[in-house]
Each structure stands twice: as C-alpha cells, then as structure tokens.
Amino acid sequence: MKWETAITNYKNYLRIERSLSDNTIDNYARDLKKLTRYLEQLDKPIDPLQITREDLQEFVYTIAKEVQARSQARVISGLKGFFNYLVFEDYRTDNPIELIESPKIGRKLPDTLSEEEIDALIDAIDLGKPQGERNRAMLETLYSCGLRVTELISLKLSDLYFEEGFINVVGKGDKQRFVPISEHTQKYINIYRNELRNHIDVKPEHVDILFLNRRGRQLTRAMIFTIIKDLAVKAGVKKNISPHTFRHSFATHLLQNGSDLRSIQQMLGHESITTTEIYMHVDRNDLAREMAKFHPRGKE
Template sequence: MDWNSAFIDFNEYLLLEKGLSQNTQLAYIRDLNKLRIFAELHNESNPCLIDKFFMQDFVYDFAKKTKSDKSQARLISSLKAFFNFLQIEDRREDNPVELIESPKIGLRLPDTLSHSEIEKIISTIDLSMPEGTRNRTIIETLYGCGLRVSELVNLKLSDLFFEENFIRVIGKGDKQRLVPISDWTIKYITIYKETVRSHQNIKPKNEDILFLNRRGGKLTREMIFIIVKDAAERAGICKKVSPHTFRHSFATVLLKNGADLRSIQQMLGHESITTTEIYTHLDKQQLRDAIEKYHPFYRKNLE
C-alpha cells in the first residue's frame, strides 16, 4: 500500500464512518502529510511497514521543529487515528504510535471581547461601501448567533426563519441545529440583503448563499478572518481577535447573564457539555462577589 491510496481510504473512512466535517478531514491529512514527507526522505514508501522506532524518530524530529505542545498533541492524535484505521482494515497488526504520549496541555481560556469592545470594532467599519454593510452584518451574526466561521460562510437564505426568530445551522459532521436570532441581528441581515446583496450579479450555485464576495461568489473562511482582523486592528484592540473570538464572547455573555450550560451547549452545537464548560471561567472579583452575596458566613458579617 502506498501513501496516496492509504490517504484516500482514510479520508473515506473519516467521512463515511466517522462523519467528520471536511475541515476536520483536511486537518488530519495535513498532519499525515508531515509523516509522508519524513518517510519519503527515509525511503519508507509503505505506511504499513513503519515500526514504532521510526515513529518515535519522526515525533521527536517534529517536536524539535515545533515548540507548540498543542500542535504536537494534535499530530499524535492524527497519527493514532490513522494507524488505528489501518488496523481496522487489517493492513497492520499493531499501532506504532500507541505508546507515544502526547504532551500535557493546560487549560487555555479563550480570548473574549466585551460588548463595548465589539461595538468599537463595528464602529470602525466604513458603511459607505457595500462591503462595509456586509462586514458589519457578518460581525453582528458571529456575535449574535455564536457561529463557527465555517457555519457562517455556508449560511443560506433558506436557513433563515425570521418569523420564528431562528436560523438553521449546519455544524460539524453535517449536524443541523436551530439557533435563536434576535430582532437586532435580523435587522442588519435584512438591510444587507435588501441594499447590497439584491444588487449583485450572483454566480451560479451561489443563489442561496447569504454572504457573498464582490464577484457574487461564496466567501472563504480566510476572507472572514481578514475582515475581522482588519476591523479589530482599526479599533485598536490589542487582543488576538479571530471569528472564533466572537463565538467565545457570545457564550461568555450568555453565561454571565444567567443562561444555563445546557442551553448554551445546544446553541453552540457542542457534542459534549465538557466543551461548553470552558466558558464557566470567571474573574476573581466575580467569584468574590458571589461568595460575599451567597455564603452565610459572609452574609452574617454584613448583618
């Protein structure tokens, strides 16, 4: 078995049996391509013949070049999944990565933006340009609905149920969910549709796509990153801001204002509640305020 046929079969496995999204599949293949390049440099043309000592050398070489524990952990996870697949397919008897440990990764709290920071970012957008109206609507939708960037670029007109104040979102693994949408966000989507989108020459097969580029085609993920980054820089925001930052901010503001974790989990499309629990981070002052308000010993001192 050569690398190309192994990758094709593995990709089909990820799609059909695991139900993973295209972006996740591509991430696995990108990691595995690193192994293929290393293997070809050492004249290893068959992934079924690689042993654990070779894999130890590869992981060590990658670790020397990449200081990020997160990148190393993701690579090892991809490798384990790939060789596990070869075992399932009876192409190998063992998994040569099985005993290689991933580096410990501490809990990294996501960057979030305050409501005033988001308003500051929006205020920098030039609304005299058609792209400005679209870009404002994109940010309002990211923050107002907590969407992933892939969900945003794939949002369709047929997914908008404004009378019911819901939108249909196609998430990871093509799983559908309904997300509430506020009248505020509906207002800006409607303005964009009626004043900008309706005047565009739309490319075939893009007639149902909500957010379009200047040529009437579907926006890319990369373009959304550029739009967000440029707006944040103009606003003088020193934090590292990406489209995902607005998703984090959406979840955090809901939690701070009393929404329960299960509801937030459903809106974000998290498969596990443990993923949503990262948003339970609170600053020290909030914790102090909570204990002073609710603990009987503190309340007794105040009386």
C-alpha cells in the same frame, strides 16, 4: 500499501463514515504528510503496514523540537486515529503509536471581547462602502448566534426562519441545529439583503448563499479573518482576535448573564458538555464575586 493510497483511503473514510468536515480532514492529512516527508528525508522506504513504534517515536522526538506541545499533541492524536483506521480495516493488527504519550498541555482559555469592544469593532465598519452593510450583518450574526466561521459563510437564505426567530445552522459533520436570532440581528441582515445583496449579480451556484462577495460568490474563511483583523486595527482593539473570538464572547456573555450551560451547549452545537464547560473558567473574578455575595463565610 503506499502512503499516498493509505492517506486517500483514510480521507474517504473520514468523509463518508465519520462525516467530518473538509477542513478537519485536511488537517489530519497534513499531519500524515509530515510523517511521510520525515521518512523520505531519512530515505526510509517504510510503508504504513511496516512502520514500527520505534520509527514513530523518533518522528515524535523530531517534531517536538520544531513545534509547540499543543501542535505535537494534535499530530500524535491524528496518527493514532490513522493507525486505528488501519486496524479497523484489518490492514494491521496493532496501533504502533498507541503507547506513545502526548505531551501534557494545559487547557487554553479562549480570548473574549467585552461588549464595548464588540460595539467598537462594529462601529469601525465604513457603511459608506458597498460591503459595509454586509460586514455589519456578518459581525452581528457571529456575535448574536455564536457561529463558527464556516457556518457563517455557509449560511443560506433558506436557513433563515425569521418569523419563528431562528436560523438553521449546519455545523461540524453536517449536523444541523436551530439557533435563536434576535430582532436586532434580523434587522441588519434584512438591510443587507434588501439594500445590497439584491443588486449583486449572483452566480447560479451561490444563489442561496446569504453573504456574498462583490462577484456574487460565497465568501472564503480567509476573507472573514481579514475583515475582522482590519477592523481591530481601526477600532484600536489590541487583542489578537479572529472570527472564533465572537463565538467565545457569545458563550461567555450568556454565561455571565445567567444562561445555563446546557442551553449554551445546544446553541454552540457542542457534542459534549465538557467542551462547553471551558467557559465556566473564563472569568474567575465572577466566581469570587459569587462567593462573596452568596456564601455565609464570604459575607464576612
């Protein structure tokens, strides 16, 4: 079996059987191609069914010199998934990377923005420009609903249930969830829809997409990153932020204001509560204040 064939089949498996997103599938394929390039450079004609643990161990040693521990762990995890697939499909009887350990990495706490910083970013939007109302509506939606960037650009007009106070969000693996949307955010989306979007020549294939570029097409992930980076410069926000920072801030602010973790999990669309629990560790000062306020010994 050739690597190209195996990778194509694996991508189809991830798409059809696992219902993973295109971005996730591309990341898995990218890591496998690192392995194939490594083998080509060594002039080792080893196919996926013949490669051994020793071959993979050498590859892991090589990438350890080039990438950080977190990236190295991701590559190893991706390779384990690929060889588990080959075992599942009866192409192999063993997983040659199964016993290779990933580097120990600490859990990275997410960056967050304060309410004042979010307000500053939104205030930096030039509403005099044609896309100003759209950008304000997008940032309000990111922060108010805790969306991933792909969920934001994929949001449809038919997903808006404003009378009920919800939007339908299509998340990872095409899983749907209903997320509450405030009247405040609804107001800015309606301004964009009525004052800007109605005057765009929308392409037929994007007629139901909410947020559009000037050519009437769906926005790209890269465009959202660019918009936010530019606004950070204008607003004087020094943090290294991205669209995902708004999602982290959404969850952190809910937790700080008393929301329970299960509710946040449902709104974020996390499959496991363990993923959501990272927000319990974001602000340790809050824990100290809680101790001082409520524990009998803390009051001393």
